Structure formats: C-alpha cells, structure tokens
Amino acid sequence: MKFFVDTAEIDQIRELNDLGMVDGVTTNPSLIMKSGRDIKEVTKEICSIVDGPVSAETVAPGAEDMIAEGRELAKIADNIAIKVPLTWDGLKACKVLSDEGRMVNVTLCFSANQALLAAKAGATFISPFIGRLDDLNLDGMELIADIREIYDNYGFETQILAASIRNANHMSEAAKIGADVATAPAAVIKAMANHVLTDKGLESFLKDWASTGQKIV
Numbered sequence: 428m429k430f431f432v433d434t435a436e437i438d439q440i441r442e443l444n445d446l447g448m449v450d451g452v453t454t455n456p457s458l459i460m461k462s463g464r465d466i467k468e469v470t471k472e473i474c475s476i477v478d479g480p481v482s483a484e485t486v487a488p489g490a491e492d493m494i495a496e497g498r499e500l501a502k503i504a505d506n507i508a509i510k511v512p513l514t515w516d517g518l519k520a521c522k523v524l525s526d527e528g529r530m531v532n533v534t535l536c537f538s539a540n541q542a543l544l545a546a547k548a549g550a551t552f553i554s555p556f557i558g559r560l561d562d563l564n565l566d567g568m569e570l571i572a573d574i575r576e577i578y579d580n581y582g583f584e585t586q587i588l589a590a591s592i593r594n595a596n597h598m599s600e601a602a603k604i605g606a607d608v609a610t611a612p613a614a615v616i617k618a619m620a621n622h623v624l625t626d627k628g629l630e631s632f633l634k635d636w637a638s639t640g641q642k643i644v
C-alpha cells in the first residue's frame with residue numbers, strides 16, 4: 428500500500444519523505460487554510476520535495492470553472508493530481524481532465540455507487556472518507572471493501588485512496604482490504620511505530636544494560 432501524507436506542512440512532509448515513507452501528498456482547502464500559505468506557492472514547494480502525485484483541490488462548483496482551475500493547478504508541476512469533488516459537475520470535470528491525460532483524484536466519496544461513477548469517468552484515484560463515515564456510526568472500512576470488490580470485479584484501474592484516516596488501525600485495516608493508497612496525517616503515520624510492549628521491553632533491556640557498566644562505542 429502506498430502512503431500519501433495528508434498535509435500542506437512542509438516540515439512534516441520533509442521528515443517522512445527523508446525516511447522513504449511518502450509516496451505522494453494530498454491537500455485540500457482546509458489544509459491549505461491551516462498552512463496559512465498561498466496554494467500555488469506551497470503546492471509548488473511540496474512538488475519539489477516529493478516525486479509522487481501531489482493532490483491539489485479545485486473549489487469552483489461548476490464543471491467548466493472546475494476544469495479551468497484544474498488546468499491552472501496542473502501548471503504547477505508534472506506530478507499534480509487535480510482533486511475534484513464527487514458531484515455530477517466533478518464527474519464531468521474528471522472526464523475532461525482525465526481525457527487530457529491528467530491525474531485526477533475524485534474526493535469526498537461516501538458510497539460505492541459514487542466510486543463506480545468516478546471509475547467510469549476515468550479517475551486516477553477515488554478518495555473514500557473513512558473517518559467521516561465512522562463519525563456517523565457508519566462503517567468506513569466496509570466502504571473500502573465494497574469498492575475493492577467492485578473495482579476488482581470489472582478490472583477498473585482507478586486506485587482506491589483511503590482518506591479521512593484518523594488512527595493507526597485505519598492504516599492496517601485499509602492495507603488488509605487492499606486499498607491501493609492510504610492518505611493520513613503525519614502524526615498517524617508516525618503513530619504506526621508505537622507499541623506499549625516495545626516501550627516496556629526497551630525500558631527493561633536498558634535497565635539491565637546499565638547494570639553491566641558496558642559501552643558499545
């Protein structure tokens with residue numbers, strides 16, 4: 428499973444990228460707002476750090492304006508994936524932009540039917556939002572599994588990009604189901620390293636080691 432980091436914070440992207448943990452980046456209007464930076468400027472900087480797809484989101488409601496925004500965002504760098512919402516206009520924009528050979532990430536997906544339409548419209552990525560479904564007592568992971576089954580049934584090449592990931596368990600669950608990509612905040616990716624037994628074991632090893640009085644270097 429590929430890891431995308433869901434942030435527009437340069438320091439966080441750099442730290443994970445240096446460790447080989449970043450296969451791409453996703454941003455959205457809320458993350459751009461949190462960064463406090465200009466969308467084109469910060470996206471360009473991200474694209475200069477990361478080789479993989481960097482999603483930049485359109486904000487116009489209508490298909491024509493969305494297409495114009497997508498083309499403008501795509502000028503930032505060759506690895507831009509244009510993000511459009513899963514509305515009827517978003518699907519129209521997806522089809523036009525995909526036919527132009529651009530990467531398109533269809534976002535705000537909350538149902539298997541929406542994912543089916545995005546694949547038919549030529550999406551490179553479909554972004555089902557796990558956490559926001561879980562927030563409503565629905566099952567975000569079940570949606571990932573349904574989309575996997577449907578795409579595999581018909582050989583759709585659209586990649587399932589599990590989004591709105593809130594915790595480390597979401598990462599392993601998405602990987603078990605076979606999501607192609609998971610995008611998560613840097614803190615969630617780092618939290619995947621944590622285990623209470625690792626901390627406990629290390630503490631006991633270091634205590635015993637100290638009692639030997641030895642040094643390695």
Ligand code: G3P
Pocket residue numbers: 433453455556558559590591592593610
């Ligand atoms: O990639 C979409 C993601 O940013 C949404 O996450 O936590 O705001 O639901 P969240």
